[in-house]
Amino acid sequence: KNLSKLSGEIEMPLVPVLAEMEYAGVKLDVENLKSYANELRGKIIVVEKQIYQYAGFEFNIASPKQMGEVLFDRMKIISNPKKTKTGQYATGEPELLKLKDKHGIIDEILEYRGLQKLLNTYVEALPKLVNQKTEKVHTSFNQAIAATGRLSSSNPNLQNIPIRTIEGREIRKAFIPSNNDGVIFSADYSQIELRLMAHMSKDENMLNAFVNGEDIHTATAAKIFNLELGEVSRDMRSRAKSANFGIIYGISSFGLAQNIGIKRSEAKELIDNYFKTYPKIREYMNKQIAFARENMWVETINGRRRYLPDINSRNAIVRGVAERNAINAPIQGSAADIIKIAMINIYKKLLNENYKSKMILQVHDELVFDVQKDEIEQLKAMVTYEMENAVNLSIPLTVDSGMGGDWLEAH
DNA sequence: GTTTGGCATTGATAA
DNA sequence: CATATCAATGCCAAAT
DSSP, X not given: OHHHHHIIIIIHHHHHHHHHHHHHOEEEOHHHHHHHHHHHHHHHHHHHHHHHHHHTSOOOTTOHHHHHIIIIIISOXXXXXXXXXXXXXXXXXXXXXXXXXXOTHHHHHHHHHHXXXXXXXXXXXXXXXXXXXXXXXXXXXXXXXXXXXXXXXXXXXXXXXXOSSHHHHXXXXXXXXXXXXOEEEEEEESSHHHHHHHHHHTOHHHHHHHHTTOOHHHHXXXXXXXXXXXXXXXXXXXXXXXXXXXXXXXXXXXXXXXXXXXXXXXXXXXXXXXXXXXXXXXXXXXXXXXXXXXXXXXXXXXXOXXXXXXXTOSSHHHHXXXXXXXXXXXXXXXXXXXXXXXXXXXXXXXXXXXXXXXXXXXXXXXXXXXXXXXXXXXXXXXXXXXXXXXXXXXXXXXXXXXXXXXXXXXX
């Protein structure tokens, strides 16, 4: 019954919404991308020369295998390099960051990797995918791939366009309105996953923080470290933020320690304090695992199920993954349910109220619109309302939004 | 000898 | 030994 409802009221009505979004597409500033490509190529050549200089010879920098042999067999920059499952040297970013002080070549390699990633995956790739007739890129939104109920995006994936680095942000600037006098409008849920954790666990302290409109990471830090809100330092807020993320994923002291670079014992203490602050969250986590052991599945607020066949495995590693999934899937999946409901309701209004603006992208907790200028105010009010009121929880859902001449400005 | 396909590694997003 | 994805490159073996 629940699954019929999920299908009939969410997934099936979403089909035409996604079809329209794919059909609408996104306009790209191809000229700007092409000139940025040249800039990147220039920088790459400089860095490349610098790397060969340090190494003393040329090799394929893009090959992790060769990179490992160069760094650890020939240059011997450290004695006990970490290896991957298959026995090759690990040369991923986390490993290289630890070697930063050992040799000047490390920074150059990281720089090279960053530039090459942008050039190959985005700056050169996106213009090739512009449809000749529409002059836009048309992604595919996949509805039945992700185990949690999220959408995924492919050909191209428009859900992983860079935003974290200055260089990456250049790419967002190339996502522009389809009309010269239009704008991009972006609206995203604020902390939707933590709000769902608060709602589902019914933890009074976390619910209160949201009801009172507090910054959740600062509020968490204040409680964990036993301070007033105003006394929380940047570092404490940052640790509390990592703890909050860890909670959503099914925390371990090892994982948290790894993530923020502290000792396992310190991470354990942080987690202990966290559960003292939010006692019902631990109860909720235990309840989810117990339910999964009994039923072999867990569910979202709309009855979407994730089956967990490994939940009773005798292998502790395998079982641990399933247990973390029992905690994470209802949270991540409920957030997916909610934005899907909002999308359906927004689409109805776009049609019924004859908007010319179009919904063009979904990025898990964000919706992006290609907007006609005279519709900005009305659309903003409508989208915000529909997102905030897609479902009724024990705490408010809030939406942040922005607009501008490109996706970067809007977001 | 060359092409194709799959796995491994790496890194981009949700933040 | 933290959740969910997609994609590019390298590398190697199977297929032709």
